[in-house]
Structure formats: C-alpha cells, structure tokens
Amino acid sequence: MAEHLAQNRAAKRIVLAKVGLDGHDRGVKVVARALRDAGFHVIYAGLWQTPEAVVRAVADEDADWVGLSILSGAHMTLVPRVLRLLKETGLANVGVLVGGIIPEDEVPKLLELGVARVFGPGTSMPEIVEFLKQNSGARHD
Amino acid sequence: MAAVIDTAAQDRWEKEVAAAPVRPEPPSTVSGVPIEPLYTRNSLDGFNPDTELGFPGQYPFTRGVHATMYRSRLWTMRQFAGFGTARQTNERFRFLLAKGQTGLSTAFDLPTLMGLDSDDPRSLGEVGRLGVAVDTLDDMRTLFDGIDLNNVSVSMTINAPAAIIMAFFLANAQDQGVDWKQLRGTLQNDILKEFHAQNEFVFPPEPHVRLVCDVIEYCAREVPQWNPVSISGYHIREAGSTAVQELAFTLADGFHYIDTCLARGMDIDDFAPRLSFFFNSHNDIFEEIAKYRAARVLWAETLRNKYGARKESSWKLRFHAQTAGCSLQDKQPEVNLIRVAYQALAAALGGCQSLHTNSMDETLALPSEHAVTLALRTQQVLAHETGVTNTVDPLGGSYFIEALTRQMQQQAGGYFEKIEQLGGMLAALEKGFFRREIADAAFAYQRDVDAQKKLIVGVNAFTEAEQKPLETLVVDEQVEAEQVASLGKLKWQRDAAEVACVLAEVRRVAATRENLMPAFLQAARARCGVGEIMNALADVFGRYSGVARW
Incomplete structure (x- = not known):
C-alpha cells in the first residue's frame, strides 16, 4: 500500500532514526538536511529509539524508506528486530538503509537480511540522494 | 613595535603575490576561517608581548600553565580503554601500564553511560560493547583490582551518572585502604556538552547541573587532589562544530558551573583550581594551537577579573587533549596513523597536560592491541625524538600564531555575548542554540567535502580500489x-x-x-x-x- 501511495505523492518520505543508546547524531542530521534539500520529506525520529518505536513511526508517517543510524556496534541485535517488526506489521516493502560504523564482514549479513544498502563513514551526500532516487524503496519481502 | 618597515621589500612582495597563481580553493582552516598569505607585525596591531604573552606559569598563561612545561615533566600519556567485563578491562589496563603508559582512562559501555543496568531491556545488545559494563560496586572493585590507586591517576569518562560512579570509585578506594586525600584523577562529569553534542543525558538540565556541582562541592572538601569535572569541548567538536565554537561553548559551560557553585555560597578559590578541561586536537595544526592558547587567556582573564579569584591556581586552565576521532577514515585506515601524529603535535605545541592519541582502526571497531600500541608509540616518538619538548611554547611570538590566538579570543567573546542575549546558558540550551550552531557547521563542512573544496586522502582524493583489511578487535558475544x-x-x-x-x-x-x-x-x-x-x-x-x- 505504501508503494501505491508513494506513486501519488510528490515527495518520497523517509524516517531517519538513531536506534539504541548511542548519541552520535552528527551523521544522521547531516543526511536529514541533505535529503530535505534534495526534495525528500524527512521525518527525524531522534535519539534512543527502540525498534518498536521506529516501526511505529514508519507506519504513522506512511514512509517509503527508513534510515537507521547506529555507531554503537549493536546493529546485529537491533537491525534484524526492525526488519522482523516491519514484516510483522505488513510494512515489508519499506526500504531499510543502515548508516554508521558497520564492520566490513557484517555488511553482507545485513544485506542478506533485507537491508537495501549500508552507508559507512566517508559516504558523500550525493551518493545517498542518488541511491534513493534510483530505487523505489521496496527491496525485501 | 615602532620598527621601520622596509616598504620597498613589502611593495615588491605584494606585487609578486598579486601576480602569482593561487590554488583553486582559497586557503582556509578546517573550520573554514580564511588565512592570509603572510602574517607580519602589521597583523598584530598594538601587540604587547609583556602583557599578552608574559611568561609561562604566569598570568595570563598564554605560553603555558607551568614555568618549564615539558622540560620538567612530559604530558601524561593516557589512552582511553574499556570493553567487555570489568575483568577484561582490568587486563587491558595492566597491559597499558606495562607498555609504559602513565595514567589510566576508563571507557564505560553505553548502558552505564546512560545510567542503565545491564539487565535493563534498553541495554540489549550494548552491554560491554563500547566500553566496560559497570553495574555495581563489585564491578568497580574488579576494574581496579591490583592497581595501586595511590600512585596511578585514573580518568573516568562518564557524565549523566557521574556522581554515582564517583561514589562507587570512592567506596572502592576506601575498601582498598586508600586515603581519599591521596587520590588523583579526573571525572568527566560535564553534562552541558551532553546536551549540546554527545546526547548522553537523562534528566532535565537544571537537576543535571546540580549533580555536577554536588560532585565539585563534595570533592573540594573530601578528595582535594581530584578533578571533579573535565569541561569538554571534545564532543562538541566531534559533533561538527568549528574550533571557535568548541572554544566558546566549552568555556561558557565552565562559567555556568562556576555560577552554580557560587550561588550555593562556595568560595571561588575553593573549587576553581580543580576545574579541568578537555579539548579536541583536529587536523589544522595552527588553528588548534591558537585555540588552546586563547582558551588559557580567556579563562585566566575571566576567573581573575569577573569572578575575583585570588589564587593563581584558580586562573590556570589545565587540559587534556584527544586527537579528533571524526577526522579518521575507514578508507586506507593506516593513513590515520599520520593524521593522529600531526594532531598530537598540535596538542603538544599547544601545551596540553595529558593526551590520548586515537588508534588507526577506530572507525572500524574498538582498538586492537596492535593499533593501541602504535597510538601510544606515536606519543612516545613525539615526546622523546622530535625535540618539541625542549623549550616552552616554541611558537610563541609567531605573527601567525599570535594573530590567530587573538582572533579566536575575539570570536569566542562574540559567542559569550550571544549566549547572554539569549538569557544565559540554560535558556540558550533550551532554545536549541548550541545544537543549531553545531549542526549548521557540520553541514557546511560536509558540503565542502562533497564539493571537493576540502580534500580528504583516501575518501574524495587519492582513493584506492583495493583495500587491505585490518585485524580488528571483536568483543565476545558472551559478555x-x-x-x-x-x-x-x-x-x-x-x-x-x-x-x-x-x-x-x-x-x-x-x-x-x-x-x-x-x-x-x-x-x-x-x-x-x-x-x-x-x-x-x-x-x-x-x-x-x-x-x-x-
């Protein structure tokens, strides 16, 4: 349904959130501003979000994408929970992005689980914008 | 200063500058401050070295807080460490002491930093991951087991629950038979920068500041050699601020703690000598050096003139420096060794009292033993092989450094006025002033990097397709x-x-x-x-x- 609505809307909607306890929000806030400037409708859910709260925000905001920022190393605990909850809530077609510090050998594992893309340190803003423009937001099922 | 200027030479130089090509991007600092092609005595209008510089160890401490600086005693080499259980971190502490480190610095895990027990549902997946998990006094005992607290100074990087962790530390010291009057070390305990930048706060600002000042007051009486707060610009800078914002917001935070303590009826000279600072050491060498020198002058002037402190020790701004984590890259990570070495140089030239050098693998994981050893060795080479420790404030009197130092002081003064206009520290904080300023600076910087106005080796220039992965530390899932x-x-x-x-x-x-x-x-x-x-x-x-x- 989200995809159907997305086609009738001018701007794609993305929820960005800090998941878990880490407070490193420099990156996610820069991404938020860059995406807003590129014409996306950005909802920044803020700090210390639980997987449940993130999925609630995605549902409430009728988002096409959700971007999870994690620099604490807890991604292998938290990201799979978000993916599972999205699926259980009937939001499996929402695209999931992960940004932050993710060890190289864990990137394929996250992609395998259904994450659309992992953006590490040094990613340029145009790269993220371009990726979102090229992709619909429906990656996993 | 009325020396005769050779105008012919100056005219010729100006003509040559006008005719010379300039690189596409006009030279500016990491913070985006434009830099002149040359600094001369004309850059320092009315400069009086007797009053603006003075002598090291004397007001206004531009040249350093001690008369002889590193000729008498090197800075303390203090590497931040902690992961897993208290037992594992205790082993890392002993490893670092055996390698020649001279002080300890404790990293706590996120649940501890946020004031959560390990069995809290919100702690799931984070226990022992970014630092050591300390839930109770028993964990504190294990953490410092076999370490002589009479002789090793200990730094603890914790803020929201800092007063509680300090109570654990004091109770453990007492159990070990260590006299509190002998304890040396630092509790970060700086909540204001958490609200501005690092986001590890729990309570509203006012009661949180009260907790900070409870520790300051208690330690002034009971633990006199302890630094009860480390007023920190480090995290403000890491969140994306400019050097001047780091300087101004940090000092403004310090002034707010002073105001709060004075409002309780404390005497400025009873606690000001133990207020300590923590600054970032970023890539731009001269901007950083000027920042440290400006910080010392601004603090000394304010403590003496505004707060009426009479003790010289109250006027001295002592600081720890850490190289900039945010400058490190995950591409070609060994290049980080070089960044860290230059950043460490800036901290030493700026007169730091202690220093942490980051490990090259910190954008990938917690430091491995190999990486942390190289980071410590970087400081040892700097201290023992390069000659920077031979004389006090080697750059003092440089037209460039003195002009930048002055400029930093003036710009910080502008921020102090702005904060006043907004109704003071807490009012400005509630309005989101600091967060907005920092977010704007972070975004401007990223835009410059994306546009290749600022080049970062391995990221937007000099990139390599093939990467040789580093061996990184893996925290045991069982922790x-x-x-x-x-x-x-x-x-x-x-x-x-x-x-x-x-x-x-x-x-x-x-x-x-x-x-x-x-x-x-x-x-x-x-x-x-x-x-x-x-x-x-x-x-x-x-x-x-x-x-x-x-």
Whole structure:
C-alpha cells in the first residue's frame, strides 16, 4: 500500500532514526538536511529509539524508506528486530538503509537480511540522494 | 613595535603575490576561517608581548600553565580503554601500564553511560560493547583490582551518572585502604556538552547541573587532589562544530558551573583550581594551537577579573587533549596513523597536560592491541625524538600564531555575548542554540567535502580500489549474558530491605538542596545498581528528551 501511495505523492518520505543508546547524531542530521534539500520529506525520529518505536513511526508517517543510524556496534541485535517488526506489521516493502560504523564482514549479513544498502563513514551526500532516487524503496519481502 | 618597515621589500612582495597563481580553493582552516598569505607585525596591531604573552606559569598563561612545561615533566600519556567485563578491562589496563603508559582512562559501555543496568531491556545488545559494563560496586572493585590507586591517576569518562560512579570509585578506594586525600584523577562529569553534542543525558538540565556541582562541592572538601569535572569541548567538536565554537561553548559551560557553585555560597578559590578541561586536537595544526592558547587567556582573564579569584591556581586552565576521532577514515585506515601524529603535535605545541592519541582502526571497531600500541608509540616518538619538548611554547611570538590566538579570543567573546542575549546558558540550551550552531557547521563542512573544496586522502582524493583489511578487535558475544547473570545473582544475594531504604534516602535528598554524594555512597555499599539509583533520581527529577535541531 505504501508503494501505491508513494506513486501519488510528490515527495518520497523517509524516517531517519538513531536506534539504541548511542548519541552520535552528527551523521544522521547531516543526511536529514541533505535529503530535505534534495526534495525528500524527512521525518527525524531522534535519539534512543527502540525498534518498536521506529516501526511505529514508519507506519504513522506512511514512509517509503527508513534510515537507521547506529555507531554503537549493536546493529546485529537491533537491525534484524526492525526488519522482523516491519514484516510483522505488513510494512515489508519499506526500504531499510543502515548508516554508521558497520564492520566490513557484517555488511553482507545485513544485506542478506533485507537491508537495501549500508552507508559507512566517508559516504558523500550525493551518493545517498542518488541511491534513493534510483530505487523505489521496496527491496525485501 | 615602532620598527621601520622596509616598504620597498613589502611593495615588491605584494606585487609578486598579486601576480602569482593561487590554488583553486582559497586557503582556509578546517573550520573554514580564511588565512592570509603572510602574517607580519602589521597583523598584530598594538601587540604587547609583556602583557599578552608574559611568561609561562604566569598570568595570563598564554605560553603555558607551568614555568618549564615539558622540560620538567612530559604530558601524561593516557589512552582511553574499556570493553567487555570489568575483568577484561582490568587486563587491558595492566597491559597499558606495562607498555609504559602513565595514567589510566576508563571507557564505560553505553548502558552505564546512560545510567542503565545491564539487565535493563534498553541495554540489549550494548552491554560491554563500547566500553566496560559497570553495574555495581563489585564491578568497580574488579576494574581496579591490583592497581595501586595511590600512585596511578585514573580518568573516568562518564557524565549523566557521574556522581554515582564517583561514589562507587570512592567506596572502592576506601575498601582498598586508600586515603581519599591521596587520590588523583579526573571525572568527566560535564553534562552541558551532553546536551549540546554527545546526547548522553537523562534528566532535565537544571537537576543535571546540580549533580555536577554536588560532585565539585563534595570533592573540594573530601578528595582535594581530584578533578571533579573535565569541561569538554571534545564532543562538541566531534559533533561538527568549528574550533571557535568548541572554544566558546566549552568555556561558557565552565562559567555556568562556576555560577552554580557560587550561588550555593562556595568560595571561588575553593573549587576553581580543580576545574579541568578537555579539548579536541583536529587536523589544522595552527588553528588548534591558537585555540588552546586563547582558551588559557580567556579563562585566566575571566576567573581573575569577573569572578575575583585570588589564587593563581584558580586562573590556570589545565587540559587534556584527544586527537579528533571524526577526522579518521575507514578508507586506507593506516593513513590515520599520520593524521593522529600531526594532531598530537598540535596538542603538544599547544601545551596540553595529558593526551590520548586515537588508534588507526577506530572507525572500524574498538582498538586492537596492535593499533593501541602504535597510538601510544606515536606519543612516545613525539615526546622523546622530535625535540618539541625542549623549550616552552616554541611558537610563541609567531605573527601567525599570535594573530590567530587573538582572533579566536575575539570570536569566542562574540559567542559569550550571544549566549547572554539569549538569557544565559540554560535558556540558550533550551532554545536549541548550541545544537543549531553545531549542526549548521557540520553541514557546511560536509558540503565542502562533497564539493571537493576540502580534500580528504583516501575518501574524495587519492582513493584506492583495493583495500587491505585490518585485524580488528571483536568483543565476545558472551559478555552481555555473563554480565546480566552476575548482576542477577548479586541482586538476589543482597539485602533487599537495605536497598529499599537507601533508595528511599536518595529520593528524599534529591528533593532537597542537600548534597547527594553521601546518599550515593550508602547506595553503593548496599550494592544498588547504577540504573536503580538513576531511576530513584528520575522519580524526583523527571526525564528529558532534549530538543532536536537539524
């Protein structure tokens, strides 16, 4: 349904959130501003979000994408929970992005689980914008 | 200063500059401050070296807080460490001391930093991951097992629950038979920069600042050699601020703690000598050096003139420096060694009292033993091989450095006025002023990098397709389960009636203006968890989610 609505809307909607306890929000806030400037409708859910709260925000905001920022190393605990909850809530077609510090050998594992893309340190803003423009937001099922 | 200027030489130079090509991007600092092609005596209008520089160890301390600086004693090499259980971190501490490190610095895990026990559902997946998990006094005991607290100074990087962790540390020291008067070390305990930048706060700003000042007040009386707060610009800078914002916001935070302590009736000279600072050391060498020198002058002037401090030690700004984590890259990570070495050079030339050099693998994981050893070796080469320690303030009197130092002072002064106009520190904080300023600077920087106006080796220039991966440290997945199990066991064994009683006392004192430290010490001895004590405080103080600004 989200995809159907997305086609009738001018701007794609993305929820960005800090998941878990880490407070490193420099990156996610820069991404938020860059995406807003590129014409996306950005909802920044803020700090210390639980997987449940993130999925609630995605549902409430009728988002096409959700971007999870994690620099604490807890991604292998938290990201799979978000993916599972999205699926259980009937939001499996929402695209999931992960940004932050993710060890190289864990990137394929996250992609395998259904994450659309992992953006590490040094990613340029145009790269993220371009990726979102090229992709619909429906990656996993 | 009325020397005759050779105008012919100057004219010729100006013609040559006008005719010469300039690189596409006009030279500016990391913070975006434009830099002139040359600094001369004309850059320092009315400069008086007797009053603006003076002598090291004397007001206004431009050249350093000690008369002889590193000729007498090198800076303390203090590497931040902590992961897993208290037992594992204790082993890393002993490893670092054996390698020649001269002080300890403790990294706590996120649940501890946020004031949560390891068995809290919000701690899931984070226990022992970014630092050591400390739930109770028993963990504190294990952490410093076999380490002589009479002789090793200890730094603890913790803020929201800092007063509680300090109570654990003091109770453990007492149990080990160490006289509190002998304890040396630093508690970060700087909540304001958490609201500005690092986001590890729990309560609303006012009660949180009260906790900071409870520690300052208690330590001034009971633990006189301890630094009860490390007023930190480091995290403000890491969040994306400019050098001047780091300088101005940090000092403004310090002034707010002073105002709060004075409002309690404390004497400035009873606590100001133990206020310490923590600054970032970023890539731009001269901007950083000027920042440290400007910080010393601004602090000395304000403490003496505004606050009327009479003791010289109250005027001295002593600081720890850490190289800039945010400057490190995950591409070609060995190049980080070079960045760190230059950043360490800036800290030494700026007169730091202690230094942490980051490990090259910090954008990938917690430091491996190999990486942390190289980071420490970087400081040892700097201290023993390069000659930077031979004389005090080697760059003092440089037209460039002195002009930048002055400029930093003026610009910081502008921020102090702005904060006043907004109604003071807490009002400006509630309005989101600091967060907005920092977010704007972070975004401007990223835009410059994306546009290749600023080049970063390995990221937007000189890139390599093939990467040789580094061996990184992996934290054992079992840590969380072990920590939760041992906490569960302890909670079962302790005296539940006593726990209820001491937590009730924490709530009672929190609702008064009394100092909370004695109640925290009681709670520590009753084996309360950090999270349980924080929850008791939250019953009185409430919780705070802050203002998002992007």
